[in-house]
Amino acid sequence: MNRPVAIVTGASAGIGEATARRLAAEGFHVVLGARRLDLLEAIADEIGGTALALDVTDADSVAAFLAAVPDQVRVLVNNAGGARGLERVDQADEDNWRWMWETNVLGTLRITKGLLPALIASGDGHVVTVTSVAAVEAYDNGSGYTSAKHAQSALHRTLRGELLGQPVRFTEVLPGMVETDFSLNRFEGDADRADAVYRGLTPLTADDVADVIAFAVTRPSHVNLDRIDLKPRDQAAAARIHRAG
Numbered sequence: 504m505n506r507p508v509a510i511v512t513g514a515s516a517g518i519g520e521a522t523a524r525r526l527a528a529e530g531f532h533v534v535l536g537a538r539r540l541d542l543l544e545a546i547a548d549e550i551g552g553t554a555l556a557l558d559v560t561d562a563d564s565v566a567a568f569l570a571a572v573p574d575q576v577r578v579l580v581n582n583a584g585g586a587r588g589l590e591r592v593d594q595a596d597e598d599n600w601r602w603m604w605e606t607n608v609l610g611t612l613r614i615t616k617g618l619l620p621a622l623i624a625s626g627d628g629h630v631v632t633v634t635s636v637a638a639v640e641a642y643d644n645g646s647g648y649t650s651a652k653h654a655q656s657a658l659h660r661t662l663r664g665e666l667l668g669q670p671v672r673f674t675e676v677l678p679g680m681v682e683t684d685f686s687l688n689r690f691e692g693d694a695d696r697a698d699a700v701y702r703g704l705t706p707l708t709a710d711d712v713a714d715v716i717a718f719a720v721t722r723p724s725h726v727n728l729d730r731i732d733l734k735p736r737d738q739a740a741a742a743r744i745h746r747a748g
């Protein structure tokens with residue numbers, strides 16, 4: 504395989520799919536991981552990549568995934584994740600919390616830990632972690648998600664220091680509102696509730712985020728973009744939004 508390898512988790516939809524497509528266009532051989540293998544295979548066919556089933560919450564699935572990836576990996580995009588529910592702390596749903604911590608935090612830990620040797624072996628590794636504005640702000644009713652994203656961010660930033668001196672870069676990408684299936688999944692398929700999130704403003708698209716990720720990974724090796732915040736123009740903070748009408 505002559506092309507450098509990029510691994511994208513959660514590549515079956517949304518930001519992960521857009522990033523996989525964009526990195527392939529930038530010349531990477533992309534390995535796509537997620538649970539919905541049929542979707543991954545269709546995307547991989549189009550971009551000349553490799554589709555591998557991956558459930559980041561399942562240690563056996565992660566082990567099988569790691570066993571199937573090449574010995575040298577240039578880029579890892581930790582993107583698999585999301586939110587479940589929106590409720591006050593005094594109404595907290597522990598199953599939702601568990602899902603968010605398992606997927607966003609422990610999922611990122613398992614995959615990153617497993618791939619660090621291959622990233623270092625490439626001589627020019629790069630870990631991009633998609634956290635969120637929720638990684639730097641707490642907002643009402645969002646504690647399960649904001650706490651998980653804060654933890655995922657802390658994990659990512661710790662690696663930046665621990666791996667200093669190794670040939671690996673670390674970039675955290677913190678999007679605001681991006682119109683994907685994120686809200687549909689957060690609200691268990693309630694399309695009206697999901698649509699209302701994006702009503703009256705122009706949200707970011709998955710391609711907007713992929714664009715930023717591609718920019719970060721195509722800088723020269725000595726340039727480390729540590730943290731990139733991006734939001735729609737009409738969003739100044741997690742819960743400070745201008746809506747038309």
Ligand code: NAP
Binds near residue numbers: 636
């Ligand atoms: P999305 O359209 O719901 O995509 C989520 C992706 O994660 C899917 O490909 C899904 O694939 C994958 N995934 C979920 N659970 C997984 C698991 N256990 N193992 C492997 N893959 C899993 O949402 P998105 O907006 O693209 O979200 C991508 C990332 O951006 C998430 O980390 C999210 O927290 C973050 N983010 C999103 C927004 C936003 O407004 N959309 C804002 C800030 C940050 P399968 O279902 O096929 O497994």
